[in-house]
Amino acid sequence: MRVVLSNSSGVPLYQQIKDQVALAVLSGELAEGSALPSVRALARDLRISIITTTRAYTELAAGGFIATVPGKGAYVLPLDSALVREQLLRQVEDGLQTALDAARRAGLGREELIELLDGLLQTEHC
Known part of the structure; x- marks a missing residue:
């Protein structure tokens, strides 16, 4: 999965990440059980704040797309x-x-x- 961010879109960066990951889950690009990059790794790769990636992952978890396992990472949940x-x-x-x-x-x-x-x-x- 590839995340592309735009600073000029007017959409907050965390929302762009959330939307792209959610779309990848809904489209089947990210299958159930797939591991997502760690918050730190994604922040480093995208050259953004860890706070931004944490917020995106928190909202994805609240939306039922992913689950985070302390010490293990974030994984795609089965689609409801x-x-x-x-x-x-x-x-x-x-x-x-x-x-x-x-x-x-x-x-x-x-x-x-x-x-x-x-x-x-x-x-x-x-």
Whole structure:
């Protein structure tokens, strides 16, 4: 797994780490039981504070993605189907919000948006 950080994105570094690790878990890139780099190793590799990596790992653990074992490290937990669904719904909502923002700027109305979505769904099923 590779973590790429951007200082200019406006998203806190710990959130970028959390999001990328969570996505890797949800996509299967990181399998159940996979070991993550230690907090210190990740901080060193990314050239960031240990506090930042600790916060990312703490939030990943709180979200049910990883478990930390003192003296052993952090490991990927089995995926909970409710957790996976919630994360995917959040991604859909974020994507739809981005689309709505663009539609407003383009002056599109509700009916035009529904037509666009229906067209995309039909294209996908062909």
